[in-house]
Amino acid sequence: MTAKGAGKDSFGFHAGLEAGVVVVGVAVAALLPKLVEDKVSALWGVGLAAVSGVVALLLNRRAVRKDLNAALKVVGVVFGLRAVSVLAGLVGVMSRGMAALPFVAGFFGVYFALQLIEVSHVIAASKGAAGGDE
Numbered sequence: 001m002t003a004k005g006a007g008k009d010s011f012g013f014h015a016g017l018e019a020g021v022v023v024v025g026v027a028v029a030a031l032l033p034k035l036v037e038d039k040v041s042a043l044w045g046v047g048l049a050a051v052s053g054v055v056a057l058l059l060n061r062r063a064v065r066k067d068l069n070a071a072l073k074v075v076g077v078v079f080g081l082r083a084v085s086v087l088a089g090l091v092g093v094m095s096r097g098m099a100a101l102p103f104v105a106g107f108f109g110v111y112f113a114l115q116l117i118e119v120s121h122v123i124a125a126s127k128g129a130a131g132g133d134e
Helices: 003-031 036-064 068-095 100-130
Strands: none
Touching: 003 036, 003 100, 036 068, 036 100, 068 100
């Protein structure tokens, strides 16, 4: 397999992992809370984390084609995006009288797993671009 093929396979593999994490997050958010309002709040958190994860993975895919500095810039941009997402989500759920804790648990429960996957993707893609075991 060539380095180009490894990079494409790496993206697909990591996108699949992210999709799996989101499915598990949605299932937990839908099944665990007892109150409907808490379920909705948790699902908002999972949804916003999922959207930011998709954006992060796509931006990382584009950045690693350039260099590691571009990938690090993307980390900063995505961190800002996620900070805004958390703030907007908290304002949204609280303005509707829903609890903030299920939102925070849903968002960060998914976010931490997605962050690991994104870092793994950058490492795999940079190894593929470097030609192997570096």
